Amino acid sequence: MQNIGFKEDLTHEFKSDRTCLSDGDIIDAVVAFANTDGGDLYLGVEDDGEITGLHPYHKDSTQLAALIANKTVPPVSVRVEILSFSVPVLKVSVPRKTAVVASSAGKIQRRRIKADGTPENVPMYPYEITARLSSLSLLDFSAQPVADAGYDDLDPVERERLRNIIRTYRGEPQLLELSDEELDKALQFVVLQNGKAIPTLCGLLMIGKASAIKAHVPTAEASIQVLSGTDIKVNESFHLPLLAAFEKFHATFNAWNTSEEMEMGMFRISIPAYDPRAFREALVNAFCHRDYSMLGRVRMAIEDDGLTISNPGGFIEGINADNLLDAEPHGRNPVLADAMKRIGLAERTGRGIDRIYEGSLLYGRQLPDYSQSNATSVHLLIPKGPVDKAFIQMVSEEQQRIGHSLPIHSLMTLNALKVLHRASVNEIASFLHKDEARIRSVLESLAESGLVDASGTGRGRTYLLSERYYRLTKKPYAYVRSHDINTLRYEELIMELAGHQGHVSRADVVELLHVTPSQAFRLLQKLVKAKRLALTGKGAGAKYIPKDSI
Structure with a gap:
């Protein structure tokens, strides 16, 4: 028998229809999808993916779609199509709903992944309904x-x-x-x-x-841990009102937040291990956006590799680790967040996340890391790491020159170039998970200010931190190496391709290096003059052959 070719997961479910699956089972599966992330129900497929086909009763797709809409509250509009395999299979595509959905019989279900990695549908309990509505910003x-x-x-x-x-x-x-x-x-x-x-x-x-x-509110628990290697310095859990808890968190943070000094001209500045404003905003976010219907703790842990702040409750609808800086500010507990803003603890603009990133970027450290967050918790790591004094001085001098702070996306772009050395718009946008048009605009603005050097045109245009930064690092050779490395690398890549194909054309070089045709021509002519390639043919038929193959 034919196999469908993939396995069940959170958004794919197989149902056998050899004995005519009941309407109730179909409705339950649709409700569970709607209350989770949406997905596709395949009717006529066994659990192992074997295709056994539809029962004749379910071959009317219009009738099934109407049945689902009539048997769900609020009605779920699905897309139904018959797939042509060796025998027919019915695919029911269920959207993710921005409301809690029940069957007309009153059953409310959701999907989850079991310990063995397979999915299942389970009841949604009253406290989970509250959490679901909160994550959809439908309930404060x-x-x-x-x-x-x-x-x-x-x-x-x-x-x-x-x-x-x-x-x-x-x-x-x-x-x-x-x-x-x-x-x-x-x-x-x-x-x-x-x-x-x-x-x-x-x-x-x-x-x-x-x-x-x-x-x-027994769920409103908090904890503080300070660890040095495996040695536990502080380990406390408590139920306190938020303002008292804040003071307790701050007292511990201040006691363990070491600093170092740096000379900048006639002044000495103190550089903390963790920026206090970033810490405060991270703590506010943890308390304001946590899910108070879930058991768990707001936890702060200071360890050798960094500061961790975590809270129960995943990101709310539409927010993820990649779009935190760009998403419209909105939270799980608006009244609590508003109170925090009005008394002065939280960022009034709702852009506290910018402060968290800025706290690391201004000191040339690694970016805050939300990658360990999941559907049930948000986990922020602010890496400790060494400071980049040259980066600090370059940014500080520029901010003094323009009279205001650099925008957060400018700081992130500068940091990306520090890591990548030389990169194109596409490479930087991919590194930062940002839109290319926005990154291109930021890069050109930074180039105009002298913080970034640009070379090339079109798709072949690349960027690197200016000589000003490398001069401050007292490693000018690193700038020279980064500035000239592309030409050398391009030549070797062209020769490698010519060796594989036996020849190379200008179009090949454009495709290989993402440079303009004129840039490709100049690179090829340079290799011809160096007697590494020889030109054969003319016009569109021109080819360049490695000298050692002639």
């Missing part, structure tokens, strides 16, 4: 009133701490003029129900008593 969990909590669960001591933070971090000064009750309402710490002020999750998290937080 932090704005919900906390059942059984009372106004006396808010701590006057924490409210005074809040006022001190507003003063220290230059939050909205108008908040300081409000009474306690007015302040709680302004920051949405309470909602009125039947004339009584009931704490919201945001209010309880921000200024609630520790005992009330542990009783009503």
Whole structure:
């Protein structure tokens, strides 16, 4: 029998139809896809991929699509098509829904991967529905009133701490003029129900008593670890209101955040192991964007290789590790995030992620790393690493010259060239996971400012950090090597291709090196003058043959 050629996974499901699969099983599979990442259901395929074909009852694709729409709430519109194999197979393509979907019988399911790597459909429990809605930005969990909590669960001591933070971090000064009750309402710490002020999750998290937080929000746990090799220096877990937790995190961070000094002209500047502003924004993000319906902890770990901050709850819908800097700012807990901004703890523009990246880039260190994040947690590593003093001085001097900070994409592009040495627009865009048009614009702006040198035209145009940077590194030979290396490398690549084919044309060189036809012609003529190639033919039929093969 014929095999379909791939295996089941999170977005592909096989169903046998030899005995006519029930409508209920089809609806359950569609609901599970809609509540996860969408996917394709193949009807008439066994679990091992063997194609056994459709039952005659399911050969009317229009009827099946209508059945699915009628048996799902809200209705799921699917695309149904019959695939032509040795026997027919029905493919049902299910979109990912931006709402929680149930069957008309009331079953709510989702897909997951089992320990053996195969997928399965499982029930979606009430707390998972809340998490799903939060990740889709359809529910602000932090704005919900906390059942059984009372106004006396808010701590006057924490409210005074809040006022001190507003003063220290230059939050909205108008908040300081409000009474306690007015302040709680302004920051949405309470909602009125039947004339009584009931704490919201945001209010309880921000200024609630520790005992009330542990009783009503047991998921709101945090931990701090400091490790030196395998030696544990600090290891604490606690349930505290966020503002008290922040002070505890900051005290530990400040105690272990070492620094070194650098001379710049007449001044000495201190370079911390981790930028305090980047740390603060990372911590704010962890608390504001965590999923409070999930068990887990906001965790800070300071280790030999870097600072880790992680939180329960994956990236929300539309956000991933590659588009963090470009995506429209929006979070899982808007009311909590808004309170953080208004009291001065969070970046008011909603671009705190820029601060996190800037904190590493300004010191010439490796980029923050979100690659270990997954569907259930966000994991940020800020690498420690050595500082690049030449990079720091070059950026600092340029910022003093222009009178403002360099944009984050300019810093990222400079950092990419530091790693790649010499690269094209395509190579830099691929390295940074950014759009080529944007990177090209950034590079040309940097070239105009003298921070980057450019050579070539069109697709063959390449860039490298300017001589200014290499002069500051006291390694001018590195600039000369990077500046001239392409010509030498191009010649060897042309000779290698000529050796493989027995000849090479100008079109071959254009395709090989992504240079213009005129650049290709000059490279070939140089090799002819060096007596490494010989020209045969004319015009479109011109070929260049290795001398040693003549």
